[in-house]
Amino acid sequence: MLQPPPAEPGMREDEVDTPALLLDLDAFEANLDRMAEMVAATGARLRAHAKTHKSPVIARLQMARGAVGQCVQKVAEAEALAWGGIPDILVTNEVVGARKLARLAALTRIAEIGVCADHPAQVAALEAAAEAAGVRLKVLVEIDVGPGRCGVRPGPEAVALAERIAASRHLRFGGLQAYHGRAQHMRTPEERRVAIAGAVEDTRRTVEQLRQRGLECAIVGGAGTGTFALEAASGVYNELQAGSYCFMDADYARNGEPPPFAHSLFVLTTVMSAPRDGAAAVDAGLKALAVDSGLPLVWGRSAPEAGGVGYVGISDEHGTLRWEAGAAAPALGEKLRLVPGHCDPTVDRYDWYVGVRGGRVECLWPVAARGAMQ
Amino acid sequence: MLQPPPAEPGMREDEVDTPALLLDLDAFEANLDRMAEMVAATGARLRAHAKTHKSPVIARLQMARGAVGQCVQKVAEAEALAWGGIPDILVTNEVVGARKLARLAALTRIAEIGVCADHPAQVAALEAAAEAAGVRLKVLVEIDVGPGRCGVRPGPEAVALAERIAASRHLRFGGLQAYHGRAQHMRTPEERRVAIAGAVEDTRRTVEQLRQRGLECAIVGGAGTGTFALEAASGVYNELQAGSYCFMDADYARNGEPPPFAHSLFVLTTVMSAPRDGAAAVDAGLKALAVDSGLPLVWGRSAPEAGGVGYVGISDEHGTLRWEAGAAAPALGEKLRLVPGHCDPTVDRYDWYVGVRGGRVECLWPVAARGAMQ
Structure with missing residues (x-):
């Protein structure tokens, strides 16, 4: 209810x-403006993460300030945004299960939709869902750049999966998902710098190997509120996926040199x-x-x-x-x-x-x- | 949504x-049956706590096995139960704020409703809400029997508040709320026994002092899944407010001699x-x-x-x-x-x-x- x-x-x-x-609108709008300014000064785009706010209203306010789209973690989140008029949504996560995949494929009729994969079995399932729905799904390869949670290994394993996607009639290769979640809350700026430097190198190497195989990465996505300035400055990432910046919380405030x-x-x-x-x-x-x-x-x-x-x-x-x-x-x-x-x-x-x-x-x-x- | x-x-x-x-119905029904048997063997009644399940369907299954009503912590929970047909609901908590009190008073038109107080200012607010709605509200005095969270001190302070309630034209004195929440998860049976023995003595003394002033406690309520056998055996408590027993969880399972x-x-x-x-x-x-x-x-x-x-x-x-x-x-x-x-x-x-x-x-x-x- x-x-x-x-x-x-x-x-x-x-x-x-x-x-x-409670949302303090003055502080909230100032956060949106500040992020828009900071991102505009880099070569990267903002694709804000809606797993934080879960609101098409907030998504539109972010996009009115230049965000190119939204990220979500779940198919049901993608639905809430697409039904609320958001035109470009990336599921920065693997999606497993036929019912979820059918719902995801259906959304491509009303919005630009992307999703991640880290295993050939998922690619096969995405392919079947796209074919059944008569659509073409955009699929990114997730690489594990440090957190050890999801993602294939950077390098040849990622290239093989991308080739599998690109070879499908029902899928499009969309790029790389390379998010280092654990780095966001590392307490010292130096720890975060080292972690993201490693992620950037893994990602740069994989992008280059893909390019050698003729595969361009339209999206090279990652970064969060704790590290986005580092990914933005890398010249490798082109989409920043920060979410919490619009609200902040007590934990982010405990970071050394906390987000601004x-x-x-x-x-x-x-x-x-x-x-x-x-x-x-x-x-x-x-x-x-x-x-x-x-x-x-x-x-x-x-x-x-x-x-x-x-x-x-x-x-x-x-x-x-x-x-x-x-x-x-x-x-x-x-x-x-x-x-x-x-x-x-x-x-x-x-x-x-x-x-x-x-x-x-x-x-x-x-x-x-x-x-x-x- | x-x-x-x-x-x-x-x-x-x-x-x-x-x-x-997921609710495993065989295990769930066995839990309901087991609690009904255990309570039937005592002189006490079960008023199961709906803050656990939040469902009028589950409330009815408990009541079909002998529970006399339901407990809730929030006015909005009481609404969900009353609208779902549950006839007897006790808010085992203080309720502060005019909007909440008006919603609570309105519910007395469709269900037997009780609520707790631990301060004269709350009693005055309950009185105003009941008068404005043209109803008579049942109010219990909450006493602090150990957890140090809400409740007046047992003894004279509780008696004075009960007399204040009983003297109101718009309120009815409903009894005592004497729940020791912290005791539920004490790890050894001996710790729980000692904590509840103290709660029982505080409650017994207060019930007796109320009786001396001509105030009978229709409800002497408390107990949870971790301790209900102790309160049931006390001869002082007449309503047991266990909730988690229908589901159990990993934390209750870690209690020494865990609930059955x-x-x-x-x-x-x-x-x-x-x-x-x-x-x-x-x-x-x-x-x-x-x-x-x-x-x-x-x-x-x-x-x-x-x-x-x-x-x-x-x-x-x-x-x-x-x-x-x-x-x-x-x-x-x-x-x-x-x-x-x-x-x-x-x-x-x-x-x-x-x-x-x-x-x-x-x-x-x-x-x-x-x-x-x-």
């Missing part, structure tokens, strides 16, 4: 029902139990916040040891705030903004973005691909 | 699209990238599984060190399986059942339960209160 929106346009922020997913973007995404929460003994309960817990990258921060307050308020404990529907004696204690019923530890899986819990500006609700946008796991 | 069901009745389990929330229920809830996942070097990627990651209580287990396989397969790493849309040389490696496209680390927040990611029996899909049930955070 779709949940009703927790607010209406025109309301004051403190009237928004909680927990709610502001927190724009918050979970609004209410103090729901009477504060006592330097502690209070709020109404946003494990179901409202992803905690894989740590607990949220209380926005606008310093840490408890610095006289502020911390979010120090979590259970299914509750969070525990704590503060030292003498701190300005939150009041029963008070609403607070929390900065999620990890933006992507937090967004995925909500049906609605509540866009706020100047203390007022300006807009509601559906999280159209919420729960789009397939 | 509601996601389409990942299966249809009659399909084989291996045809179900993934990730999917079987794993019935699984996330079905597909091996989506070519296995190599003793590892493979599956399509269920952080968005498909709650990891606050640890990574999932691979069902039917021993740990990697015992010749089996482990789920050892997770990212937003991927999990990493690992196995030792010589183990039976999962194949590309193979589907595996995972036991979630924590059932409640895992269920909350999905729109559909896929009920399976004997290798076939028997039914689809909506997770009606999915995302019901308010």
Whole structure:
């Protein structure tokens, strides 16, 4: 069941029902503008990753600033974007299973669609799905440039798979997918530089070997919010797939030399139990916040040891705030903004973005691909 | 947007699209039966907690076996149950905010509704909402019996709040809410015994003091899947609020002397990238599984060190399986059942339960209160 929106346009922020997913529109738009400027200064294109925002509305705002399309991880996400009018979508992931492949092939009737493969069996399945649907599917070869998750080995293995794709009547070879996910959250700039230097070399070598076999890579894609400046400067990658930059989160903010973007995404929460003994309960817990990258921060307050308020404990529907004696204690019923530890899986819990500006609700946008796991 | 069901009745389990929330109906029904038997042997009643299952269908199956009603944590959960025909619902939580209280009061027109309070300001707000709606609201006093999250102190503070409720023309005093959440996952039976013994004494004393002031507790509620036998045997608690027993999860299974229920809830996942070097990627990651209580287990396989397969790493849309040389490696496209680390927040990611029996899909049930955070 779709949940009703927790607010209406025109309301004051403190009237928004909680927990709610709040988008600070000034900070959000500034993030979009900043990324557009940074990418324009390079030879690369932005294909923003919608696994973060799951919204055709946000996708269009990114594309109005120059993004050439969107990335997704799942077929169901691609559907939500294509149905919402996004014309160019790349599934930066392998897709396995006949039902999913039929859905993917069907989408090529209304949008430019690409997908990745890292095994001949997947290529055969993509071929069968494209043939059955009477379409031609664009397929990229994913190479493993370090994370050790998906992807064939760079070099000859990738070339063999690309040749298999290019030889198919029902497929088109679309290029290389070369994303180093683990590098995004490496804490020092030097670790990230070394990791991406390795990814760039693997990718450069593979692009060159493909070229020698007559295969040009229309897309050489990768990069995220933590490293995109490195891939952009490589001269090898031509598409940057950053997603989190539009929102930021507590984990990205912990990177050394963090990405140059502001927190724009918050979970609004209410103090729901009477504060006592330097502690209070709020109404946003494990179901409202992803905690894989740590607990949220209380926005606008310093840490408890610095006289502020911390979010120090979590259970299914509750969070525990704590503060030292003498701190300005939150009041029963008070609403607070929390900065999620990890933006992507937090967004995925909500049906609605509540866009706020100047203390007022300006807009509601559906999280159209919420729960789009397939 | 509601996601389409990942299966249809009659399909084989291996045809179900993934990730999917799978309910093994034989194990699930055996859990319901076992709990009904165990509770029937005590003087207490079961009021099962719907924050686990979020489904009026499952609520009705519990009530057909003797449960007297349902618990929820959120007003939006109470709506999903009441709209689905559940006649008796207790919000085992404080509710703060005028919009939520108006929604709660409206529900009393179609169901017996109760709610908790732990502060006079909440009682005043409940009173105003009940008066505005022209209804009488049942209010329980929550006492803190150990977890230190919500609730007034047992004894005189609780009595004073109960008297405040009982004196209102628009409210009814409904009893005590005395849940020790933290005790559910204490690892040794002795720790749990000591924690609940303390909770029982606090509760017994408060019930007695209320009685001396002429206030009877129709409901003395608490207990969860980890401790319900202790509260049931106390002679003080008359309603048990266990929820997870119907599904179980990897975390409850780690309790010493774990609850006597079987794993019935699984996330079905597909091996989506070519296995190599003793590892493979599956399509269920952080968005498909709650990891606050640890990574999932691979069902039917021993740990990697015992010749089996482990789920050892997770990212937003991927999990990493690992196995030792010589183990039976999962194949590309193979589907595996995972036991979630924590059932409640895992269920909350999905729109559909896929009920399976004997290798076939028997039914689809909506997770009606999915995302019901308010």
